[in-house]
Amino acid sequence: MATLEQKGKGHRIKFSIDGERESLFLGAKYSKTTANELKKTIETLIACRDNHQQPDKRVMAYLETAVPEIKAKLEKVGLIKQEKVRTLGDFIAGYVKERTDWKARTFAAFSTSRKRIQDFFGKNTPIEKISVDDAVEFRLELQRRYSEATVSKIIKHCRQVFNLARRRKLIADSPFETVRGGNERNPARYHFVTMDEYRQLLEGCTNAKQRLIIALARIGGLRCPSELCGLRWSEIDWQKKWFWVHAPKTEHHKGKDKRLVLLFPELEERFREFFDTLPEGCGDLIFPEESDIPPVVSLKKSLGSWISKVAKRSGMELWEKPFQNCRSSRDTELRRRHPQHLVNGWIGQTEAVEGTGNVQPQDWVNNMMGHSQKVAEDHYIQPLASDFVDAYNAEKGDTVSEPSPESSLFCNSSDRSRGDTIGDSKGRN
Numbered sequence: 001m002a003t004l005e006q007k008g009k010g011h012r013i014k015f016s017i018d019g020e021r022e023s024l025f026l027g028a029k030y031s032k033t034t035a036n037e038l039k040k041t042i043e044t045l046i047a048c049r050d051n052h053q054q055p056d057k058r059v060m061a062y063l064e065t066a067v068p069e070i071k072a073k074l075e076k077v078g079l080i081k082q083e084k085v086r087t088l089g090d091f092i093a094g095y096v097k098e099r100t101d102w103k104a105r106t107f108a109a110f111s112t113s114r115k116r117i118q119d120f121f122g123k124n125t126p127i128e129k130i131s132v133d134d135a136v137e138f139r140l141e142l143q144r145r146y147s148e149a150t151v152s153k154i155i156k157h158c159r160q161v162f163n164l165a166r167r168r169k170l171i172a173d174s175p176f177e178t179v180r181g182g183n184e185r186n187p188a189r190y191h192f193v194t195m196d197e198y199r200q201l202l203e204g205c206t207n208a209k210q211r212l213i214i215a216l217a218r219i220g221g222l223r224c225p226s227e228l229c230g231l232r233w234s235e236i237d238w239q240k241k242w243f244w245v246h247a248p249k250t251e252h253h254k255g256k257d258k259r260l261v262l263l264f265p266e267l268e269e270r271f272r273e274f275f276d277t278l279p280e281g282c283g284d285l286i287f288p289e290e291s292d293i294p295p296v297v298s299l300k301k302s303l304g305s306w307i308s309k310v311a312k313r314s315g316m317e318l319w320e321k322p323f324q325n326c327r328s329s330r331d332t333e334l335r336r337r338h339p340q341h342l343v344n345g346w347i348g349q350t351e352a353v354e355g356t357g358n359v360q361p362q363d364w365v366n367n368m369m370g371h372s373q374k375v376a377e378d379h380y381i382q383p384l385a386s387d388f389v390d391a392y393n394a395e396k397g398d399t400v401s402e403p404s405p406e407s408s409l410f411c412n413s414s415d416r417s418r419g420d421t422i423g424d425s426k427g428r429n
Helices: 032-051 057-065 068-076 089-098 104-121 130-145 148-167 197-205 208-219 265-277 304-314 322-335 340-347 363-369 371-382 385-396
Strands: 003-007 008-018 020-026 242-246 259-263
Touching: 003 032, 008 032, 020 032, 020 068, 020 265, 032 057, 032 068, 089 104, 104 130, 104 371, 130 148, 197 208, 197 304, 208 265, 208 304, 208 322, 259 363, 265 322, 304 322, 322 363, 363 371
Parallel strands: none
Antiparallel strands: 003 008, 008 020, 242 259
16 A cells, blocks of 8 residues: 655655655645545556566556656656657667768768758757658658758658668668658759869969869869878879779778879879979878878868869859869760760660660769669769750761860850860870
């Protein structure tokens, strides 16, 4: 039996569990009626515990509607056991903590999605309370505010989170299971960087290091800044005309931690120019993080603001996604020597079709650029206006023009100058 006594302005309930005396105090905000009801519930819970029985419907209904403070008091003395409520914010925080494999830029991208997810659903919302209708409404809200590529990325992150919750049996099904993601490709942000624009950017650089970075982005097609950080002087083979690029983005794939890149004549010139400015004993890293020569090259720091300043000094308006478009332009430029992607586009197939026995002439470009054919097709390859003329002339048996990159077909600036390609006429030894 439990006893109820007044204690100051509140009430104390005394009882015994397994021979141990316990007490539970209710403050002045709880009435005597509430205290009496709790006393009866405690007596029933103790009896059920002693007889190994389940509480009756009255007690279950009481516990269902009881305020969290009373539930916590009953749990503290061992009369009930509450299932821990997993809030959306706590679960995402735990997920992020587990992802020790993420790179800094992956973490930054997910952090942006995380904020938008928590702002919409509420950080303290129990994860099991989020329904399919909520997920659909979230996508509609994103669609009203962002591009399809951004929407697709956020929905992809939602699926990661809720699929993990499903696998851990915190929810029965993912509310995002049937929510359409979309295409992360955004042609509206494509810009083919011509050689004239490349040279104009070089004019805005203030030292040889800056010119080398621009060249590595546009001529070497490197990811910036991640693939700049691991470059070493000792890994350039001046005779064989190649150098090693370490790829943090793909290092978790077997055999994809580094790749060989052709030492294009323009790149060789920029490497040598920068090397000649360095003092003796400068170290093997080409871009050490601790350097007095601007800009700072680091996995933790974007080069976006720096290249914006370079463009401003050059007197040019910088396009969106400057480094990715430099890489994309080089990828497109190299593939124009083997424009099989155009045929695939017309016929409606990809080059990654297995079992056809076809030779894939694009493989060398993919290996050097450090990405798959699917990634190239989704994010890098830019059909150019002259491709169609070249294809027409080839069908007639006429001479095909030398590769000369123009405006991407997806761009609006049709009057952009043609520019020229990086040729092999410089004859560097």
